[in-house]
Amino acid sequence: MIQVENLTKKYGDHIAVDNASFTVEKGEILGFLGPNGAGKSTVMNIITGYISATEGSVKVAGYDILDEPEEVKRRIGYLPEFPPLYGDMTVIEYLDFVGDIKSLEKKDKKENIQRVMDLVRIDNVKGRLIKNLSKGYRQRVGLAQAILGAPDVLILDEPTVGLDPKQIIEMRNLIKELGKEHTVILSSHILPEVSAVCDRVIIINKGRIVASDTPTNLSRRIGDSSRLILRVAGPEKQVVKILGGITGVKYADSQGSREPDTVDVVVEADKDVDIRKPVFNRLSEAGYPILMMKSMDLTLEDIFLHVTTEEGEVS
Amino acid sequence: MFAVFKKEMKTYFSSLTGYIFMGFFLILSGFFVSIYNLSGGSPDYNGVLTSINFIFLFVVPILTMRLMSEEQKQKTDQLLLTSPLSIWDIVLGKYFAAVGVFGLTLLITCIYPIMLSFYGKLAVPEIVGGYIGFFLLGCAFISIGLFVSSKTDNQVISAVVTFSVLLFIWLLDAIQQGLPTGVVSGIIFAGIIVAAIALFVYSATKNKAVGIVTAIIGIAIIAIVYFIDKSLYNAFIVNFFGWFSLFKRYQGFAMGVLSLSPIIYYITFSFAFLFLTVRGIDKRRWI
Numbered sequence: 001m002i003q004v005e006n007l008t009k010k011y012g013d014h015i016a017v018d019n020a021s022f023t024v025e026k027g028e029i030l031g032f033l034g035p036n037g038a039g040k041s042t043v044m045n046i047i048t049g050y051i052s053a054t055e056g057s058v059k060v061a062g063y064d065i066l067d068e069p070e071e072v073k074r075r076i077g078y079l080p081e082f083p084p085l086y087g088d089m090t091v092i093e094y095l096d097f098v099g100d101i102k103s104l105e106k107k108d109k110k111e112n113i114q115r116v117m118d119l120v121r122i123d124n125v126k127g128r129l130i131k132n133l134s135k136g137y138r139q140r141v142g143l144a145q146a147i148l149g150a151p152d153v154l155i156l157d158e159p160t161v162g163l164d165p166k167q168i169i170e171m172r173n174l175i176k177e178l179g180k181e182h183t184v185i186l187s188s189h190i191l192p193e194v195s196a197v198c199d200r201v202i203i204i205n206k207g208r209i210v211a212s213d214t215p216t217n218l219s220r221r222i223g224d225s226s227r228l229i230l231r232v233a234g235p236e237k238q239v240v241k242i243l244g245g246i247t248g249v250k251y252a253d254s255q256g257s258r259e260p261d262t263v264d265v266v267v268e269a270d271k272d273v274d275i276r277k278p279v280f281n282r283l284s285e286a287g288y289p290i291l292m293m294k295s296m297d298l299t300l301e302d303i304f305l306h307v308t309t310e311e312g313e314v315s
Numbered sequence: 316m317f318a319v320f321k322k323e324m325k326t327y328f329s330s331l332t333g334y335i336f337m338g339f340f341l342i343l344s345g346f347f348v349s350i351y352n353l354s355g356g357s358p359d360y361n362g363v364l365t366s367i368n369f370i371f372l373f374v375v376p377i378l379t380m381r382l383m384s385e386e387q388k389q390k391t392d393q394l395l396l397t398s399p400l401s402i403w404d405i406v407l408g409k410y411f412a413a414v415g416v417f418g419l420t421l422l423i424t425c426i427y428p429i430m431l432s433f434y435g436k437l438a439v440p441e442i443v444g445g446y447i448g449f450f451l452l453g454c455a456f457i458s459i460g461l462f463v464s465s466k467t468d469n470q471v472i473s474a475v476v477t478f479s480v481l482l483f484i485w486l487l488d489a490i491q492q493g494l495p496t497g498v499v500s501g502i503i504f505a506g507i508i509v510a511a512i513a514l515f516v517y518s519a520t521k522n523k524a525v526g527i528v529t530a531i532i533g534i535a536i537i538a539i540v541y542f543i544d545k546s547l548y549n550a551f552i553v554n555f556f557g558w559f560s561l562f563k564r565y566q567g568f569a570m571g572v573l574s575l576s577p578i579i580y581y582i583t584f585s586f587a588f589l590f591l592t593v594r595g596i597d598k599r600r601w602i
Contacts, residue, residue, distance in 0.1 A: 011602070048397040052600045074399045084394035086322075088329060100318030101398040145394070 001026040001183045007056035009042050016042045018207040029179040031198035032187035039207040040187040041081055044155050048078045060153060077151040081158055083142025087131030091122055091141055094130060095148060102149040116144045135162040154178060156186040160193060172197050227296040228267045234288030236263040242282050248273035262291060319408025327416050336377045337420045343370050348427045358435050360428045361445040365569045368562060371456045372481045378416060379460025380474035382409045387468035402593045410589060413457045421450055441571030448568020451581035455561055456481060458588035465592045487560045494552045501548030509533030
């Protein structure tokens with residue numbers, strides 16, 4: 001559906017996007033992951049034709065963005081980082097205007113607007129001026145604008161920014177729902193969001209694509225070990241020694257004491273070994289009760305740092 | 316294009332801009348009609364149109380300052396530029412909306428001559444000619460305002476710059492009379508123009524060789540023209556600025572002479588600025 005080849009964007013000497021190539025299949029939900037200023041928005045702006053690439057090509061449904069921009073733009077619904085809303089319009093006026101510039105048929109337009117408003121649940125604010133809406137509602141109006149006219153491709157730049165936790169969950173479900181009919185590209189700097197919604201993730205750093213895989217593969221590839229954090233009632237030295245002696249454990253590291261007469265320990269083990277049972281058995285044999293045991297999830301920082309340094313070593 | 320036109324029209328009249336423009340225009344023109352025609356007892360309505368020419372300096376910035384600037388400020392240009400609309404659709408939609416508000420206002424002022432016609436005989440064809448000229452003059456100014464507005468995301472800067480440009484054009488006829496008319500000064504001025512063009516080409520292409528070649532070609536043309544017909548440089552500066560004198564071309568209309576060349580001049584002038592606006596917006600994507 002979308003082919004991006006050797007995309008480069010330079011602002012003077014600053015390289016915002018460096019030789020990025022990827023493809024998105026029809027019906028796929030692709031996530032762009034990366035810190036702020038990594039070039040996520042720039043790539044999106046190039047695909048939607050808002051800015052032009054210095055080098056490289058973008059094709060959507062076989063149409064080149066430079067040769068046939070109108071054909072490409074007709075097929076894309078875009079929610080930019082800042083939703084492009086006119087504060088002086090009511091929600092319904094705004095969607096009507098968007099319907100006009102997307103040249104929807106008059107009778108389809110009304111139906112379409114109603115359907116979209118129901119989908120993102122803004123029907124109750126349709127008569128209000130956009131400038132008086134809360135951030136969450138504005139984001140949804142922005143999304144409604146992107147979905148209107150049922151374009152083949154949806155490009156959503158940080159769609160959950162500024163929403164409260166309940167709205168974030170709603171938004172994610174909505175995007176998943178949309179992913180059934182549309183090809184979706186979304187960007188985010190929050191890992192759980194991407195892994196919850198996306199079929200595939202592309203990690204961007206400093207304008208370069210550093211990794212591209214499914215979320216599970218990505219964390220599998222990166223996680224070559226599993227880590228546990230424990231809180232044990234017992235003397236620090238003994239506990240660390242016992243844990244360090246379990247087969248499969250790479251190291252046990254004391255994190256000091258947070259409660260009186262206890263010690264917090266981080267245990268790192270090989271990836272495929274489940275050490276939770278031996279840990280329990282050995283500590284209970286020694287008479288040191290486990291007060292807390294949980295596995296440490298890989299955070300975006302972990303994955304991100306890992307991927308960027310890994311790639312750095314290769315190049 | 317029609318969608319943008321409709322939206323802009325709505326914005327003019329849902330915000331104060333449209334009313335301020337209309338109110339200011341109608342008060343000022345009404346004031347001149349009362350003094351000149353009603354109190355003065357003169358049937359010369361075209362005299363009023365000519366005297367209120369300067370009104371454009373104040374009302375055109377009101378009309379155009381928001382057009383493109385606000386879109387950039389609110390980032391709504393992202394919506395327009397990623398929609399299936401072409402840049403021409405957007406620019407023309409906005410231009411015609413501004414022209415529409417102006418035309419509508421002008422239509423209201425038709426009450427004045429109609430009112431006058433009850434009390435005496437008016438030269439109707441002359442007045443119609445005057446109106447056509449007045450309208451076209453306004454359209455040309457609006458295109459300048461639109462162009463300026465597309466260059467900044469700040470409405471105030473947009474308004475002030477538009478006002479300054481219009482003021483310059485208004486003063487142009489007076490300035491022209493004080494300009495040197497000799498051959499030497501003409502050649503020097505042509506040299507300045509060539510240098511400016513070469514610099515522009517250089518800044519656009521970032522290529523020194525292209526800029527230098529442009530300069531050399533320009534100098535060659537100046538030299539060739541000099542050897543063929545020196546007298547072309549006579550009063551070159553005056554003629555050059557004369558090309559931009561919008562008000563001078565209005566004088567024919569004011570006298571009721573409806574000739575083709577000023578009409579084409581105004582339309583070309585407007586088109587040139589619309590073209591520059593479109594190119595400017597398109598070019599911004601590449602920076």
